Amino acid sequence: MGLFSIFKKSETLPPLTDDEAARLAANSEAERQSQQARQREIARATAMKIDAIESAMAADIFNLPEPAWGSQRPARPPRAAGNDAFDAIATTLLLGDDALPLAVADAATPVVEEIAILYANGQCAVAEQMLSDAVAATAGLNSDRTPWWMLFDLYQVSGQQDAFDSLSIDYASTFETSPPPWNAPAALATASPGWAGLTPTAALSGVLDQHIAPQLERLRQQAASSPVLRLEFSRVSAVDADGCALLLDTLRQLQASQRELILVGAPALATLLRDGIATGRREGGDAPWLLLLELLQLQQREKEFEHTAMDYCVTFEVSPPSFTPPQQVAMAPVQNIAASSDRFMLPPVIEHQLGPLLPAIQQYAEQYPALVFDCSRLTRIDYASALQLHSVLQALAAQGEGRKIALRDVNHLVTALLRLLGYASLARIYPHKY
Incomplete structure (x- = not known):
């Protein structure tokens, strides 16, 4: 027998047992998952490095002082001193x-x-x-x-x-x-496309009650000579049923007379009205409800209008009003200007x-x-x-x-x-x- 014949491998290997095959498969799957995890870590690290570089570049670019608009033109000269009293007014x-x-x-x-x-x-x-x-x-x-x-x-x-x-x-x-x-x-x-001039304004403030009647009456009189009217609600702090009824009647009259309305602070007044009503509670009558619905309609908040109309129907057991999109109403932002009517x-x-x-x-x-x-x-x-x-x-x-x-x-x-x-x-x- 030759020397190498002693170590000669057998021509065929014995088949793997079921346990050995299972262990081999598990080891292969574990190795594959480990390799994928290492690749993901490498990819994440690379992405983080790229993000850091891009962030640094963006910071360098966008944190530079912005040039003034129209910097090629001379700057506005400094305001002269000595007009402190006029400046305050x-x-x-x-x-x-x-x-x-x-x-x-x-x-x-x-x-x-x-x-x-x-x-x-x-x-x-x-x-x-x-x-x-x-x-x-x-x-x-x-x-x-x-x-x-x-x-x-x-x-x-x-x-x-x-x-x-x-x-x-x-x-x-x-x-x-x-x-x-x-x-x-x-x-x-139809009468207002070219209109310009002082805008008749009713700036309501404090409690929305019967005391607003003179302001609203004056606005209705001014509507005879002005196609555009402005109502401001931003300083209203509370409401009662009488004031709600007066304002609701005025809004409906002005719209019926085809006047263009500019409303300031309508969302805040709507919130104030909503806070004072509750489904099923009839105290205070239906005027706050109807005024709320009117304001939601003027703001074209149709979905909120429909939900509130159903609550109104349940509370007062009557048919709710239907939504009609306004045609001549615009909203304006709240601005603290003392002489807004001017x-x-x-x-x-x-x-x-x-x-x-x-x-x-x-x-x-x-x-x-x-x-x-x-x-x-x-x-x-x-x-x-x-x-x-x-x-x-x-x-x-x-x-x-x-x-x-x-x-x-x-x-x-x-x-x-x-x-x-x-x-x-x-x-x-x-x-x-x-």
Whole structure:
């Protein structure tokens, strides 16, 4: 027998037992899972390193000081000292108890200014496409929001609610904050598209009771000569049935007379009314319920209206009112302005020069030392008219030392144009807040 024959392997191996086969399979599966786990750990570590690098790069890019809007133009000269008494009065008039944010110097680019000019001159389709491209280029980046706000305003002005809702989803994802609410512009009454002037206002405050009757009666009388009326509820602190009935009757009369209504603080008043009622409780009568339903309808909150109507039906065992979408009602943000009734409201569109708007502004300026222009209805002003208005305001500002001028509730499309034309050097611009 040769030496190697001693160690010669047998031609066939004995078959594995069931236990041995099971152990071998288990070891193979464990090894495979271990290998996959190691690969996942390596992938996660690599991704974390990449994220860290990108975060550092983003911080370097986006934490740089933003250049001022229109930095190529000279800065606004410092305000002269020595007018402390007038400043205090004007601040109370224009800013109220707490100052709203001014139109700040966003990181504007030439494309934003170009879009503002295109929109001002009526090329809305081109402006919309350029804004969509600008928004798409910044999607996912926590960058300048100006194009987003301009596009939101364009969708609202043109009544494109579906596009607005789609943009809202992208906005919430990009900036991790709530998107602006949809506020459709009021359908203008036939007599009011070109109307401008002092807005009759009833600013209700304190307890909403029978003592509001003189204010509401005065507003109804002013409605005979003004197609646009303003009601403010932001300072109402309590309600009773008599006051609710009076206000409800006034709201219905004004709508029946085809007057355009601007409501301030309607959501807060609706909340106050809701807190004072309960399903099945009839104390206080049905006036608070009906006023709540009216306010929900005016705000176009249809789902909440339907739920409240069913509760009203159960409580008073009567048929609930049906929802009818309002046609000539607009909501305005709460602003703490002492003389809110002295606001000069601008028309929805200003184009082809100022025309009859010019003498109306001059007459307003003769009566008031501080000028507050309400731009809540202003959707667009063309380039030539904006230049002319700038010259008019510049002349008015020069008539009295330290004269204050403010433009409030300006949409962001118009704001971009006003800043481009240098309005910030002679007036305070307050865009509506998003």
